[in-house]
Amino acid sequence: MENLQFLLDGFATAATPTNLLLALIGVVVGTAVGVLPGIGPAMTVALLLPVTYGLEPTGALIMLAGIFYGGMYGGSTTSILLNTPGESSSVVTAIEGNLMAKSGRAAQALATAAMGSWVAGTIGTLLIAFFAPIVTRFAISLGAPEYFAVMLLAFIAVTAVLGSSRLRGFIALTLGLTIGLVGLDSVSGQARLTFGIPQLGDGIDVVVVAVGIFALGEALWVAAHLRRKAVEVIPVGRPWMGKADLARSWKPWLRGTALGFPFGAVPAGGAEIPTFLSYITEKRLSKHPEDFGKGAIEGVAGPEAANNASAAGTMVPMLSLGLPTNATAAVMLAALTSYGIQPGPLLLQREGGLVWALIASLFIGNTLLLILNLPLAPMWAKLLQIPRPYLYAGILFFASMGAYAVNGSSFDLILLLALGLVGLGMRRFGLPVLPLIVGVILGPLVEAQGRRALQLSSGELKGLFGGVDVATGDFRFSLVAIVVYVIIALVLLWPLIFKLLRKLLPAKAESAIEDIAHEVEAQVHDPELHTRKELL
Amino acid sequence: MSESAATAGQSAAARPSVPRNIAEYGVCVFLTLLGVVVLVDALQLNNNRTGVDPLGPKPVPVFVGTVLIVLAVALAVAVSRGNQAEAEAGEDIDLNQRVDVKTVLLLLGVFVANIVLIDFLGWVISGGLLFYGSALALGSRHYIRDLAISAALSLATFYGFAIGLGVGLPAGILQGIL
Numbered sequence: 001m002e003n004l005q006f007l008l009d010g011f012a013t014a015a016t017p018t019n020l021l022l023a024l025i026g027v028v029v030g031t032a033v034g035v036l037p038g039i040g041p042a043m044t045v046a047l048l049l050p051v052t053y054g055l056e057p058t059g060a061l062i063m064l065a066g067i068f069y070g071g072m073y074g075g076s077t078t079s080i081l082l083n084t085p086g087e088s089s090s091v092v093t094a095i096e097g098n099l100m101a102k103s104g105r106a107a108q109a110l111a112t113a114a115m116g117s118w119v120a121g122t123i124g125t126l127l128i129a130f131f132a133p134i135v136t137r138f139a140i141s142l143g144a145p146e147y148f149a150v151m152l153l154a155f156i157a158v159t160a161v162l163g164s165s166r167l168r169g170f171i172a173l174t175l176g177l178t179i180g181l182v183g184l185d186s187v188s189g190q191a192r193l194t195f196g197i198p199q200l201g202d203g204i205d206v207v208v209v210a211v212g213i214f215a216l217g218e219a220l221w222v223a224a225h226l227r228r229k230a231v232e233v234i235p236v237g238r239p240w241m242g243k244a245d246l247a248r249s250w251k252p253w254l255r256g257t258a259l260g261f262p263f264g265a266v267p268a269g270g271a272e273i274p275t276f277l278s279y280i281t282e283k284r285l286s287k288h289p290e291d292f293g294k295g296a297i298e299g300v301a302g303p304e305a306a307n308n309a310s311a312a313g314t315m316v317p318m319l320s321l322g323l324p325t326n327a328t329a330a331v332m333l334a335a336l337t338s339y340g341i342q343p344g345p346l347l348l349q350r351e352g353g354l355v356w357a358l359i360a361s362l363f364i365g366n367t368l369l370l371i372l373n374l375p376l377a378p379m380w381a382k383l384l385q386i387p388r389p390y391l392y393a394g395i396l397f398f399a400s401m402g403a404y405a406v407n408g409s410s411f412d413l414i415l416l417l418a419l420g421l422v423g424l425g426m427r428r429f430g431l432p433v434l435p436l437i438v439g440v441i442l443g444p445l446v447e448a449q450g451r452r453a454l455q456l457s458s459g460e461l462k463g464l465f466g467g468v469d470v471a472t473g474d475f476r477f478s479l480v481a482i483v484v485y486v487i488i489a490l491v492l493l494w495p496l497i498f499k500l501l502r503k504l505l506p507a508k509a510e511s512a513i514e515d516i517a518h519e520v521e522a523q524v525h526d527p528e529l530h531t532r533k534e535l536l
Numbered sequence: 537m538s539e540s541a542a543t544a545g546q547s548a549a550a551r552p553s554v555p556r557n558i559a560e561y562g563v564c565v566f567l568t569l570l571g572v573v574v575l576v577d578a579l580q581l582n583n584n585r586t587g588v589d590p591l592g593p594k595p596v597p598v599f600v601g602t603v604l605i606v607l608a609v610a611l612a613v614a615v616s617r618g619n620q621a622e623a624e625a626g627e628d629i630d631l632n633q634r635v636d637v638k639t640v641l642l643l644l645g646v647f648v649a650n651i652v653l654i655d656f657l658g659w660v661i662s663g664g665l666l667f668y669g670s671a672l673a674l675g676s677r678h679y680i681r682d683l684a685i686s687a688a689l690s691l692a693t694f695y696g697f698a699i700g701l702g703v704g705l706p707a708g709i710l711q712g713i714l
Contacts (some may be wrong), residue, residue, distance in 0.1 A: 037627035082627055140617030165623060167614055171607050177600050178574055185593035187583075192597055194579050198547035218626075223639045223674060227630040387698060388628055390685065396643065400650055401659070401705065402691060408704035413651045417644070422639075429563050430621035451591045457588030532632065 007129050010356030012363055022055070022069035023361050025261050025370045026066020034068075035072020035084060035380045036391055038222055041089075041311070042327035043214040044071030047395070049207055049335050050402035057339040060356045062337055066365040072242035073117055076304055081110050081234050082123050089307050093463050096292065096299030098302050101234040103295050108486055112249045113304040114373050119250075120257040123313025123365035127261055128319070129359050132348065135320035139146075139345035142455035142480060145464055149484035151446045154323050156488050157267035159435045176439020179204055186448055199411045200517035201406070204419075206334035208403050209440050212416045214327070215399040217423015219392045224424070227389060233384045238376050240452050243299075249301040252282050256305030263306075264313020267325045267475050271310040278302035312362075319355055321345060330437045338406070408514070440514040472508065557615060564612040571604030633713035658708020659698070664690035 007149035013019065025262075029051070034044045049514025050069050079090035080097035093113065100109040142150070159169040182193045183203030194200040241249070256278040263274040282298040283289060292299055317323040322328035322343035334345050341351055348355050373380070403416040427434055450464065465485075466477040490497065578597035585592045611619075623631055646669035653662040676682050692704040694714065697703040707714055 038629075049699065050703055051697065053704075055699075078627065164618070167607070167610055167619075168621070171611065172561075174600060174603050174607055175570075178570060178604065179601060181574070181597050185581075187589045188593045190593050191583050192581065192593065193574065205571055220640055220643060221624065222626060222628050223643055224637075225629045225631060225633055226636065226639070226674065227628050303600060307632045358692075376591075387676065389671040389674035389676035389682075391628075393667045393676075394689075396647065396670045396690070397663060397689065397693075399645070400654075401663065401697070404654065404659070405697070405703045408706075410651055410654050413654065417651065420647075425566075425623040428621070428635075429560065430623060440551055446678075447596045448595075451589060454590050455582045455588060457586070459585070482627075512673075 001401075001471070003129055003133055005358045005361060006352065006379055009353065010358075010360035011363075013058060013072055013353065013357040014062055014360040016212050019059060019357075019361070020364065022059050022063040022502075023066045023365050024368055026063035027070045027365050027372060030067035030070020031074040031077075031369070032070075032374065032383060033378065034071035034079050035383045036074075037078055037384060038218065039071075039074075039395070040214075040327075041068065041075055042210075042331050044074070044333070045220060045328055045331045046207070046210045047216045047398050047402060048155070049211075049331070049338070050298065050336070050398075050405040052189055053338075058354055058357055060335075061354060062361040064222065064332065065361040065369070067356055068118075068311075068332065069362065069365045069369050070123060071328075072308060073114070073373060074380065076113050076117070076307065077110060077373075077377065078384065080113060080300070081106065081236060081381055081384055089275065089310070090304075091272070092275035092303040095279070096296050098234075100248055100295035100297065101299060102238070102532070105295060105297075106234050106236040108237045108297060109295075109300050109464075110236060110243050111241040111374065112245065112301045112378050114239060114370055114377075115241075116249065116253045116256065116301045116305040116349050117308040119253040119371040120260060120308035121312060121369075122363065123254075123360060124261050124309045125209050125259050125362045126265075128312055128315045128362070131316050132320045132355070132359075135316055136345060136348045137176065139321050140349070142345070143465055143478070144449045144456060145478050146480045146484070148446060148449040148453050148464060149481040149488075150321065150457035151323070151442050151480045152451065153484050153491075154438065154442060155446070157490050158438050159326070160491050160494070161454070165430065168429070169430045170171055172433065173435035173439045175431075176436035177443040178208060178518050179419075179436075180440045180443030187451060198237065204415055204440075204443075205406050206414065206437075206440055208339050208408050208415050209419055210331045210437060211232045211399050211402050212419025213423040213426070213436060214331070215395050216273075216416060216420030217398070217403075217427060219395040220420055220424040221427040222392055222429065224428075226392075233381060236381045239374050247299050247529050248288070250299045251285075252302035253280070253305040255281060255285075256307075257309040260306035260309030260311075261313040264310030264325065265316045267317065267323060270305050271324060274306040275303040278306040295324060300384050315362075318343070319347060322347065323463040324438055324446075327437060330441055333441055342352075378451075408483055411491070412456060417509050420463070484510070560615040560621060561612060564615070566609045567604050567608035567611065571601045571608065574601030574604060638675055639675075643670055646673060648671050654708070655706055656708055658710050658714075660690045660694050660710055660714065661704040661708065663693065663705075 014023070033039055033048060034041060041457040045064065045067055045442055052063050055063065059452065076090050077092050079094035080101055096111065099105065099108045109116055146436070155173060159173045160166050174432055182200055184201050191201065259274040259278050259281070260271070263270065280300060282302040283292050286292065286294060286296060286298050311328065312399060314325045317325050318329045318333060322333065324333050332345050342345070342353065399416065400413060403412045404410065406412055426436070453463045456467055462475065464477060465481055468475050574597055578594055578601060582595045583592035583594035625631060646666055650662050650668070652665040653665070664686040667689055668682055671682045694705055698705040
């Protein structure tokens with residue numbers, strides 16, 4: 001197992017006193033910011049990115065890994081202790097978690113969430129260490145036509161599979177592509193959409209886009225609809241759980257992990273579907289099904305593990321292909337680029353030491369999180385009561401600081417403001433933000449790969465479907481590219497296929513599907529959660 | 537998908553839906569204008585194709601600009617058939633309230649002031665003003681406490697990040713004093 005050797009080397013890099021301290025700071029700050037209501041994991045990473053700017057890449061990545069897991073964990077604490085869940089990935093955890101908290105079992109809910117996150121994070125990170133090199137090996141064998149196809153698939157997947165409206169998803173994606181066009185064309189050097197402004201020549205920094213869309217856009221949107229009544233926070237002591245709770249939790253943790261990781265690893269799998277599947281599975285398998293709807297611990301343990309495992313899963317395509325499959329991964333990719341690291345299939349070869357140090361620090365961060373968060377939970381709960389004017393003023397403050405720090409120029413603040421207004425409009429008009437950010441990151445790469453593929457085929461369109469065999473000089477269609485195009489077609493035609501299937505499907509199967517839908521509906525009392533149900 | 541459109545339509549039916557629709561058509565206009573800008577900008581490109589670059593820099597922006605306009609039309613059709621936006625929910629968001637235009641405008645004003653002032657006054661003063669102004673705009677009425685927090689926050693970030701971690705923040709007129 002050479003991977004094991006690499007991983008041990010990674011631990012050697014990550015376990016120096018300085019780097020351990022950076023991981024610790026990352027975990028604490030990440031949790032503290034992630035706990036704050038209205039701040040999801042992606043915004044946590046985007047807002048805290050500038051903190052890492054002064055560090056060298058390894059230290060910065062180690063701190064970022066801590067921030068990443070801290071932000072994830074903080075989000076679930078918020079959803080258990082507040083009755084209105086923020087990010088979609090913790091909606092399911094919130095259902096039973098909040099019910100448990102209301103019936104005086106907040107400590108147990110937080111404990112099973114913390115330990116479930118740790119179990120899922122540890123197994124998930126092991127799986128990253130196992131799969132990332134395998135996917136990389138496959139990825140290196142791919143050429144420009146295959147990459148072009150795979151990135152198109154990433155576009156279509158995040159746009160057409162996630163979110164409730166495909167049309168609005170495609171609008172968001174195209175806005176992202178437009179932002180990605182700004183700057184000098186990489187091949188011809190001609191200026192596109194720069195309007196003669198020299199600062200736009202290098203394009204719009206992805207970090208500024210992420211901070212503008214995630215942080216400023218969100219702060220402005222909340223300001224427009226700020227809840228004037230203070231939200232109710234459930235008081236909590238130190239998280240703990242007894243033997244009975246542990247006995248009820250460990251299987252859901254493992255099952256949740258098994259569901260979450262694969263969904264996270266494929267484009268557009270996301271955390272919503274596996275957390276819901278985990279919820280339904282646990283309800284079916286539970287020895288105490290009567291507890292569901294009153295605060296069943298299995299309903300927190302399973303979905304929370306699924307959520308964290310899915311987050312770990314997103315690291316596989318991110319590290320091995322440079323493909324972002326959720327918002328947090330998109331921001332992490334932006335971070336890599338801002339440290340001067342080129343993400344993509346060659347990342348593991350060129351920056352192997354760095355990647356393995358990152359994977360090792362995911363283990364370390366995850367464990368630090370468990371040790372810290374059990375005793376610190378009451379303090380995190382207090383953070384939920386932060387006066388809202390300070391919270392959102394703070395987001396504006398840190399967003400400005402971060403955007404200014406990217407290039408040390410106030411021009412980026414003008415861009416930040418414009419992007420913040422775009423983010424505000426997107427939230428108002430139901431345009432999902434993920435396709436936009438993926439469009440900004442992948443758009444220029446897709447164009448570059450497409451043009452390279454055409455260059456290899458001397459401009460013939462078939463160059464997008466295959467390449468010339470070096471040995472024989474004959475043109476050969478690429479199996480990978482063709483398969484990917486077929487998948488794209490299936491995803492795009494899915495609504496039609498679904499209708500057909502429904503007609504062909506025997507009535508029995510149909511009623512089974514409806515049963516599940518009703519069951520979920522019966523559980524989900526909160527009207528805000530209704531939209532999520534449609535994902536099933 | 538159709539299900540969600542239906543539920544969104546029902547919940548919106550309770551409220552007056554006409555002004556919402558007008559705003560949605562505004563999105564179509566925005567997308568069309570953006571598409572035109574992208575196309576006009578693409579037309580000034582000199583598309584000399586070479587062996588190294590058989591496609592040239594022009595086709596992709598032409599494609600993106602065209603798609604923007606096509607999507608604008610598609611959205612207009614969808615909205616005219618009753619497709620409604622699902623506004624994003626969140627922990628601190630109460631969607632039953634009217635849009636608080638005044639707060640948003642005040643925040644934008646404070647933000648613009650920061651852009652204008654940051655290089656001259658430096659981060660400590662302009663960042664502090666940004667926090668103070670934003671907190672007041674968002675409804676905080678603890679004038680003295682807010683001022684103290686703003687000063688503490690901007691000084692702490694300046695010393696912590698600019699001097700401690702090497703993040704590039706401007707000192708402005710306080711250069712030499714800080």
